[in-house]
Amino acid sequence: MAGISLHNVGKSYGSVEVIPDLSMEIISGEFLVFLGPSGCGKSTLLRMIAGLEELSNGEILIDGTRVDALPPGQRGVAMVFQHYALYPHMTVRDNMAFGLRNIGMSAGEIDRKIADAARILEMDHLLARKPSQLSGGQRQRVAIGRAIVKEPKAFLFDEPLSNLDAALRSRTRIELARLHQQVKATMIFVTHDQVEAMTMASRIAIMNQGRIEQVGTPLEVYRRPRTRFVAGFIGTPAMNILTVRLLGEDKGGAVVALPGGQRVETRVPISGLASSATLELGVRAEHVTTGGGIDGRAEVVERLGDRTFVYARLPDGALVVYEDAGDSTVSVGDPVALGFNPAQVHLFDSAGIGHHAA
Amino acid sequence: MSAPSQARPVRVARRDADAVGRRTAWNALFIAPYMLAFLVLLVVPLGLGMWLSFQDYDMLAGYGGPVGWENYERLLGDRIFLGSVRNTIWFVIISVPAFVGLGLFLALLLNDDSRKSSFFRSIFFGSSVLSVTIVTLVWRLVYMPDRGLLQNIAGMFGLTAPNFMTTEALALPGIAIVTVWWIIGLPMMLFLAALQQIPKEVYEAAALDNASRWRVLVSITLPAIRRTIVLVAVIEVILQFQLFGQANLITNGGPNNASRPIVMFIYEAGFRDWMLGYAAAASQILFVLMLGAAMLQMWIGRQKDGG
Numbered sequence: 210m211a212g213i214s215l216h217n218v219g220k221s222y223g224s225v226e227v228i229p230d231l232s233m234e235i236i237s238g239e240f241l242v243f244l245g246p247s248g249c250g251k252s253t254l255l256r257m258i259a260g261l262e263e264l265s266n267g268e269i270l271i272d273g274t275r276v277d278a279l280p281p282g283q284r285g286v287a288m289v290f291q292h293y294a295l296y297p298h299m300t301v302r303d304n305m306a307f308g309l310r311n312i313g314m315s316a317g318e319i320d321r322k323i324a325d326a327a328r329i330l331e332m333d334h335l336l337a338r339k340p341s342q343l344s345g346g347q348r349q350r351v352a353i354g355r356a357i358v359k360e361p362k363a364f365l366f367d368e369p370l371s372n373l374d375a376a377l378r379s380r381t382r383i384e385l386a387r388l389h390q391q392v393k394a395t396m397i398f399v400t401h402d403q404v405e406a407m408t409m410a411s412r413i414a415i416m417n418q419g420r421i422e423q424v425g426t427p428l429e430v431y432r433r434p435r436t437r438f439v440a441g442f443i444g445t446p447a448m449n450i451l452t453v454r455l456l457g458e459d460k461g462g463a464v465v466a467l468p469g470g471q472r473v474e475t476r477v478p479i480s481g482l483a484s485s486a487t488l489e490l491g492v493r494a495e496h497v498t499t500g501g502g503i504d505g506r507a508e509v510v511e512r513l514g515d516r517t518f519v520y521a522r523l524p525d526g527a528l529v530v531y532e533d534a535g536d537s538t539v540s541v542g543d544p545v546a547l548g549f550n551p552a553q554v555h556l557f558d559s560a561g562i563g564h565h566a567a
Numbered sequence: 568m569s570a571p572s573q574a575r576p577v578r579v580a581r582r583d584a585d586a587v588g589r590r591t592a593w594n595a596l597f598i599a600p601y602m603l604a605f606l607v608l609l610v611v612p613l614g615l616g617m618w619l620s621f622q623d624y625d626m627l628a629g630y631g632g633p634v635g636w637e638n639y640e641r642l643l644g645d646r647i648f649l650g651s652v653r654n655t656i657w658f659v660i661i662s663v664p665a666f667v668g669l670g671l672f673l674a675l676l677l678n679d680d681s682r683k684s685s686f687f688r689s690i691f692f693g694s695s696v697l698s699v700t701i702v703t704l705v706w707r708l709v710y711m712p713d714r715g716l717l718q719n720i721a722g723m724f725g726l727t728a729p730n731f732m733t734t735e736a737l738a739l740p741g742i743a744i745v746t747v748w749w750i751i752g753l754p755m756m757l758f759l760a761a762l763q764q765i766p767k768e769v770y771e772a773a774a775l776d777n778a779s780r781w782r783v784l785v786s787i788t789l790p791a792i793r794r795t796i797v798l799v800a801v802i803e804v805i806l807q808f809q810l811f812g813q814a815n816l817i818t819n820g821g822p823n824n825a826s827r828p829i830v831m832f833i834y835e836a837g838f839r840d841w842m843l844g845y846a847a848a849a850s851q852i853l854f855v856l857m858l859g860a861a862m863l864q865m866w867i868g869r870q871k872d873g874g
Contacts (some may be wrong), residue, residue: 282775287775308778359776
């Protein structure tokens with residue numbers, strides 16, 4: 210169990226800069242998820258921590274020791290790959306023993322560690338099989354087992370759930386969360402799936418174009434997105450974003466107007482907003498209320514059983530999604546009247562920085 | 568009016584679906600061109616050769632009728648033939664491991680995307696396109712006893728180069744060196760293709776598992792390309808049993824028959840001495856040797872597979 214420090218880490222391939230300059234602290238024992246769209250540099254960052262990619266700039270410390278010049282095997286980390294990367298001609302037992310034999314561990318010790326890991330992952334019956342005789346989920350389990358036996362300072366996961374079907378993915382998610390509680394090791398998990406990030410992470414680092422947009426607990430990034438990118442990326446359906454104009458201040462909060470002129474009250478302090486050239490309003494579907502002063506027409510109705518998402522077109526052309534009850538009677542074409550919960554409205558300035566209710 | 572027009576497409580569709588799965592005589596047409604070539608150029612000559620080997624068929628003396636196993640009995644008492652069998656087997660034994668070992672070594676060395684590697688890949692493969700005449704001509708200049716390249720190089724160090732063309736024990740090794748130099752490209756390419764099939768992630772996992780380069784080679788790379796190793800060995804066994812051109816042009820089977828291979832014996836018996844039955848019998852023995860060696864290779868490959 211160890212903390213990991215990234216100091217001014219940079220990575221370029223020739224003239225292409227993947228990660229310009231990134232610094233962050235990963236706290237010992239936490240489950241940190243790097244979340245971002247494809248090509249945002251999250252996998253590259255993980256591979257740099259593992260030692261599979263060299264750094265162009267900066268340094269990486271694990272447990273206070275500088276590791277960026279060490280070969281991967283000497284960094285004390287274990288990695289679970291997207292395609293498992295099991296050794297195809299070795300049995301499950303040999304797959305798990307390989308790394309331990311390479312550091313000269315005694316056979317008895319190796320057997321004990323494999324037995325422990327097999328018990329934790331409930332895969333005793335698989336030990337004599339070869340990877341080709343395993344299902345996708347079982348292979349995933351072996352890959353995790355291979356990491357566990359090494360008792361690493363940190364576990365690195367590179368989108369390990371993306372090859373599993375939906376049911377297995379949600380089950381493995383729970384198992385990984387449980388594993389984290391059991392072994393209490395630092396875990397770094399890379400994914401583009403926000404559900405994985407929200408459900409497993411102690412903290413999420415949201416990345417975009419090689420930069421970290423925000424680091425915070427799942428609820429922090431959901432409730433107080435630091436930037437417009439985070440606001441749009443986290444949450445399904447995505448947060449409604451509408452262009453607005455600042456009207457003034459009322460009861461300590463900014464008052465804005467939609468393009469159609471409708472007045473929207475917020476609890477966002479006005480300081481810092483007046484100087485912004487443009488302003489955007491963000492509000493999640495569950496914070497849009499019915500019965501307000503904003504008129505629209507239902508265009509798409511998504512019934513999920515427990516709730517209903519209604520996509521309503523405003524007169525100015527903007528599309529607003531709101532959450533309605535599961536037994537909502539709204540149907541396509543119906544007129545709807547909407548309002549925004551002032552305490553839950555966010556405003557984003559021209560630099561994309563979010564301003565929230567105090 | 569409307570009922571038939573609705574029924575017709577259904578019936579047509581069903582008939583089409585049937586036709587796809589049904590075996591009809593017309594299907595044979597598609598494989599006929601290959602079948603014809605296969606029968607006329609392979610099966611018939613193979614059968615004809617087997618038949619000939621049991622005949623007394625001398626182009627000069629004419630057809631003398633069937634003779635049973637007589638050709639084979641004569642071959643087993645023919646010192647030159649037995650010598651050629653020994654030579655050929657010895658040649659296979661020294662050349663095939665060289666093809667496998669060196670081919671793999673070059674492939675491992677050149678298995679990356681660098682420009683340097685692709686340059687050397689072309690160089691090593693390039694010699695394969697040369698004809699045997701050119702290759703042997705070049706190597707005769709290298710091996711030439713007094714003025715050859717080898718002697719010139721050895722001479723610079725005050726040494727005498729071994730004489731591959733006129734020393735009995737060195738004649739076949741000399742031909743093996745030429746052969747490996749000539750067609751090492753194919754094994755190398757086959758190994759390269761196999762190496763590129765191994766996922767990069769597996770090597771990364773091995774790096775995180777503290778595996779040394781030697782461990783990676785022995786525990787990851789070699790097991791992953793085991794089938795290709797067997798394939799290359801089988802191909803080379805079959806190819807090298809048929810040694811002819813290099814031996815014919817470099818040493819002409821000498822000195823003292825030390826480098827006379829079976830194919831050369833067959834050629835001389837058939838097309839110099841015109842004893843077609845005798846030559847055909849020798850061919851059948853070569854066929855059995857090659858078949859046996861290839862099957863042995865494959866059996867060894869399977870043994871490892873199970874273990």
